[in-house]
Amino acid sequence: MILAMIKPFSSSLKLGYSSDFFSDNEVHYFFVEKIKNIFHPDVAGDRELYTIGMVFVCIFLAIIVIGTIFIIYQNSYNLRKLMYSPNLSRCVDKEINLLVKKYSGIMKINTPEIYFAHGSNFGFFTIGLIKNIIILNTEIFDFLNADERETIILHELSHIKRKDNILNILLYYFNLINFYNPISYLIHSFVKAEQEKDCDRMVLKYSDKTNKELAENILTSLIKIRNLSYGFKFRCPKAASFFSISGTISEMRIKLRIKSLISMQKNETGLSLSVKIPLYIIFIALLFY
Template sequence: MTDLFISVLNMSITASYVILVVLLVRFFLKGLPKKYSYLLWSVVGFRLVCPVSFKSIISLFSLKPFDMTGVQSGDTSSMDYIKSTPHQTADDVNIGLPNADSVIEEITSSYSYWANIDWVLLVLSSVWAIGIFSLVIYSAVKYIRLRKRLNTAVLLNDNVYQAEGISSPFIIGFFKPKIYIPYNVSDDFLQYVLQHEKYHIKRCDNVIKIIAYFLLILHWFNPLCYLAFYLMSKDMEMSCDEWVLSQNPSIKKKYSYALLSFASANRMPLANPLSFSENDVKSRIKNALRYKKPKRFMSLCAVVLSLAVLVSCSANPKQAVDKQDFRELSKNKSLSGVISASLTEQIMSSKSEEELNHVESHIVLGKQKGDINKNNSQNLTTYFIYAFIASYQEQGNNFVNSCGSLNVYGITVKKDGDKYICVDSWIPRDGNYYPKDIKKYLPQEAYLKYQNISDNDNYRLQNEAVKIAVESNNIDINKYISNEFDGLVNIAKANGDYSLCEENINLNSYCDYTLKYVYSKFLQGNQKGLYADMYLSVLIEMLGDEAIKANSNNPQEYFDDFYNHIKTIFEKNGEEFVKANYPKSYVLLKMTVLNESKE
């Protein structure tokens, strides 16, 4: 029952947005025939009863301030603000408005009982079911009482009956509708009253009204649905009034007087839920008196506007969360090549003239058939990538990492003969949405692999990227590393502070190149003075957990102790162990022990 309630709740939220749009458009159609306003309510009914829809670029839910692409479930094309998954939290609820979602998350994050909202949904679904049961019983009782009152009705002609105890005409029945009119209807008005009621039957309004009422019962918890039901009934009646007046243009006053004679004009819509009578007579009289046949141009505008609303409110957004435009990004004979090209090409537009071409390195976390939403069109495969994308540039005496980021990507690829084509790409949204999107879109295997990514993995990715940048552009990296150390030493001399300065960020970004430079200096032996202090300071920071604790008298002694330490680990555990767990120390072994063994 909880799953059914969640499905209804998701439809109700979607329909609420559509109701608000219809209310706005209905205001602009105020001076036009009510048949256009009446038509608009059909899309509300569609959203209230159908959890899935087609996708289109022309969609209300792809416009700002909405962010409904984030709640669209690709495998069913449904709008899932609340998931039918166990052990979800309030953070998993997304109503499609980013600002509102952030407020909800901030409020609920401080309350431990929102850690799991399954129990909340269970309680709400129970209340929902009780509400439906109560309304069905209420409707059945009202219907039975009404039928008893009509037992004495007298057939006038065809399907028209006259009955006592009623004060306005109405229709009752689904398959064989009957028209009931009060005895006091004047013969002068009877023709027009019957025209009105028979037009209801011709348009199947009796069926539409009953369906609408049962949708109202299904969504009884949504106040906007009550408003929509009332206004739809009002537009239904006024559009029938206008049709009668269009057939008899000279009867405005007479017809208005007929409306005025109905005593039960202000009956609430729920009074006879399985029938409908003439509601809101005051508004109907005003509308009848000012009715004029619209000009053709205005009718055309109303038709175009109504169709635009119907299409845009019926369609789900075509794109997924933060997906870029569906396009061919690159072609390559290798899968790795097309992934690499797509990762760099999608950000090349932001590249400055001074920057070298973007470089990337990546880990394939996993793959799935179809696009990011599992739509298996055109034999697509989506690869989930964890990548480091960076850009470098030469600035005077420095080689600068101008931008760099580690991120998760989805790359959708299609095989075209002997080539691969990247047809689409996806990235998670920023901020609080980031972990949600990763958890939602990544297959389980890829998600587990993402969770196990280590700092060493991040270092390897950055090292591979800078290596590509240096080799592809013939950069003399040792010259820039030397300049960086000269700058650090000058800063230390000027400030009298020989501790590591924050300005070593470029040295860190050179990864193995910086390590090799520092290792080579210490391997020469007898390193002392300010430069040696700077070498050691940079080395310890870059080594991180691989650094050792030693009571050395100078930088050279520390390095010698560290070198002996890593050689011991290598002799005890082997090359592969050091390579996997001590990647920065492994660089030193490749320069010494491993290099000697090859020779």
């Protein structure tokens, strides 16, 4: 069945395969015998191919291992620094806990733990793969009004709903494997932008506020974060959050985000699959072009 689907596409694209290629014997040789020759070289040409293949496999595995060690070390160091910090305390504010519990129930996700970070080393972000934790900077959070606080909490819950911490790890390995390909960095930027747009859609969907009210809350929150977080150095690279004080705030991106949010519909779901799937196929094809 698969071959019946491939054959007309190959003909229309003029790939040059003969009709014999789609016979059982030809397919078996192409997909099995060639692979067997790589790992069991019999002739000089196959041995050369085997050597080149093994070199690339070793380089690939080395990149994966080194990258994994780096990300584990970096995140464990940051998380240890965070969890054992004397400036970190669990949220006991009933109003905030009830707000988080309320929206977690509406969004049908497990209620995350809320921690307050005191001092200028931490910002707003979400961590955790199985058990999620939201970190809120006390000084900045106290400086925000009630609507801005609700917007930030909803935004962090949206990252949990979307499982963006897992997606960020996959993006990390994607960039690690394709570090040599500039297309991968374009894909990374595209995915991160889609992350934030989808979070905006979720905030708009689950909030009782209008587009303009949410846009105003996001804009004023970012201005306050930017003004109050000067000199912050803490960084958690796999933390999913648009309101993280560790990242550089781009005015151009903020303008685009605000315009996009204002033009959104209440129950808008973003790009349809009929648009997203061709885009993903094009991006993946460009990686191996």
